[in-house]
Amino acid sequence: MQKGIKAGILIVALAVPALIFLFLRGFGENHYKLPKLIPVIDSTTGYIKMKKNPNPKWDEPEMDTVFHTIPDWTLTNEEGKPFTNKQLAGKIYVADFFFTRCTSICPKMSTQLTRVQDTFGQDKDVEFASFTVDPSHDTPEMLREYAKQYDAIPGKWHFLTGTRQQLYPLAVKGYYIPVADASEYDKAVKTPDETFIHSEKLILVDKEGYIRGFYDGTDKKDVDRLMLEIKVLQKIYETEK
Structure with missing residues (x-):
């Protein structure tokens, strides 16, 4: 009788981990949020x-x-061609607001975006969109030169300009990023860095146009979090297929 009880306990002891493994495998894997x-x-x-x-x-x-969701927009890319948000539909993309004359946070943000681009260079479902806040200066030619400085992959990392009336409301109401032209209320400002006020945030947008995250584009650790969460988003889409 004792041998039978011991054998039963042993079987249960061996079976429970296996059952837990099967449960976790069946219900726990690919559960991303x-x-x-x-x-x-x-x-x-x-x-x-x-x-x-x-x-x-x-x-x-x-x-x-x-x-x-991000509203519809039509702007001009670094090639001088019309570019719309519909060309990013079905893509995971990272957006930011910058300007080419910036000497403070923009170079840091663009350097970090280059790092993200290097990580996802082979992923066709991941792209980048950088919107200027200095459109009177940032012509397509200026944007092309800036893109070369950061090894932007053509067709993957888009640099966009338009009118201030297009770009500023899009930043504030579309991407929830603050932007301002300080010269409108402070005539003492002289340098571009004093004039154009914008956020250092990078914005993660999913394939349907929903915002999934904001990240400090000057902070390597926070950009590491962005890269991790892009991978999480990719896994979410994989499990939904």
Whole structure:
């Protein structure tokens, strides 16, 4: 009788780890999370907008939060050709706002973006979009020269210009990045670095146009986090196929 009990305990002891492994393999792997950011607020009620989830899974709510998506835009790229957000549809991309005359944070941001580009150079689903905040100076020719300085891959890293009336609202209302031209309210400013105020943030945008993250483009560790979260986003898309 004792031998039978001991044998039973041994079988259970051996079986439990195997069952745990099978459970984790079946339900734990490929479970990646990277939330969407910027919920949409209903201007009439002040509450977050909600929509019905058409096919909720067992662990999902019946109602979904409505999140902000990047609005449509048409600008001019470094080749002097029209470029729209629709050309980034179906791509994971990293956006930033900069200007070519910047001598403070922009070179650091662009250097870090070069590092990200090197990591994802072979990934066709990852691209980059850099928007100037100094459009009167940053012509397509200037953007091309700047792109060469940072070994930007043509067709993968896009440098974009337009009018200030296009770019500034897009930064603030589209990508949730603050920008300003200080010369409008302070006539004492003289240098470009004093004139053009913009954020050091890099913005991760998914294939549907949702913002998935903000990262300090001057901080190597935070850019490392960006690269990790791009990989997480890629895994999310892989598991949804």
